[in-house]
Amino acid sequence: MSTFHDIIGLHTPTIEKLDEATWRGGVGMLSPLQSLILKAVIAASTSGLGGVPLYFVGELPPHVMGFCIIFAAGLMTGCSVVLFMEGLEHCNIMYAMIYTLLGAMLIHVIGYFITDTQDFHFVGLKGANASKALLIILSMSLHSLGEGISVGVSAQSEHESIGLLVVISLAIHNIPEGIATSLLLMSRGMNVWTASLFSVICNLPQPLMAIPSFLFMETFEHLLPFGFCLASGAMTYIVCSELIPESSEKLSRSLLISTFSTSLGIIVAIAVCAKHV
Template identity: 40%
Template sequence: MAETSVTVVALAALVTALATGLGALPLLATASLSRTWEGVGNAAAAGLMLGASGQLVIEGLDHGLARTLLGVVLGGLFMLFSRRVLPDSDEASMGVLRGADARKALLIVGVMTLHSAAEGIGVGVSFGGGQDLGVLMTAAIAVHNVPEGLAIALVMVPRGATVVVAAGWSVFSSLPQPILAVPAYLFVALFEPVLPVGLGAAAGAMVWMVARELLPDARERLAVTPTYATLALFTAAMLALGWLVAGG
């Protein structure tokens, strides 16, 4: 097996970042969404994020139970704190988005960027454990980044962002992956101990986002049964996708 170079690690992580942008593309097919479909979109985004959180926790458990749980609590606390720091609905803006729409878009891009940082460290640490492990982890993250990009687009596009802008923010949210993968690979001994905390924190923040923001939004537009059926379906699909990639 050829020795892994820094370039290989950086390129691998860059591919995972670009994959995120692909997730926005299905939204090109829809010019405008009805209120019901917006609700389905929010519930689907919630399910994709819940499934991804499950994968993060499972990955964290491989490295340490206590540190993963500590991370989950820290992630939840971080979100609690961020609600006070984020601008009020009236003052928020993000590109063409204003008010509550901008606040929601900022929040999802922020949470997904945070969780990509943990995944970037995961890629680097995996390459530290050998090239085969690194390639497997990279493939798993690249594949699951596509539905994560979809989750971001499902939140941003119905609120007025174009598909191209949503795809751009999706790729942006994954940039910590190439940026952090290289130092994590070079300094595995330093990063390995904090990895489960980071993975747990990302999961905690995402579950908070699902419960506090996405599901209430879905429920405003959709009845109970279709909301939770969509949530369950997309959570299961995300977990199955992760299982397929990791087991394949």
């Protein structure tokens, strides 16, 4: 019978078994699951890099913040489109629409209970800023959760750990997501370092969900369309109800549309490139 150590690959090889090739291999000594965890954590951590350039910018004037918000909205919408299309690969459009609506309703219900609470506090923020920051974090975390299931199922179904190029594509994909999350949290009054930290926290479900979905692929494979479309609906709701109305007060319509379309295209292009890795 397999022990827990056998499942996750925590073996202690004897000296005789460690040949020269194994020593040179380094990461090759890891089991597929250990390699998956390491690479998924690295990929998720890159989202924190999104806040680094923001540290050097300092305080942003209202029109620049409006530009940043709509840019982030485009990134989030691009992620939503990609997630919805991923969901369609695993279920029909009727179920995809239902799951997407559930995601939007989930964020709406949570927002209903906390938005009007004036004494609501969250990491130094209070009132509306605190509640909206929490909704942003929840929607981005749902997105990461769906990605984590996909990562684990894909790694197991291919009977190999995620390759370096796939991890690089995930990392590149996570950096603009980190920028979007950091910008949106900063627009609510959060400082750049706290915003960067939460952009990483939002991506923690990715490696955490990759582990059980790798070990129990058949069970979690059925959750892929639900996870993808739920996250798509949650992010779309945030964009439509919060980000676009706020940025429209600070920008002209032409600049808003062009910026939104450009950032949306960036995410879709990254996703298409990652598909061909």
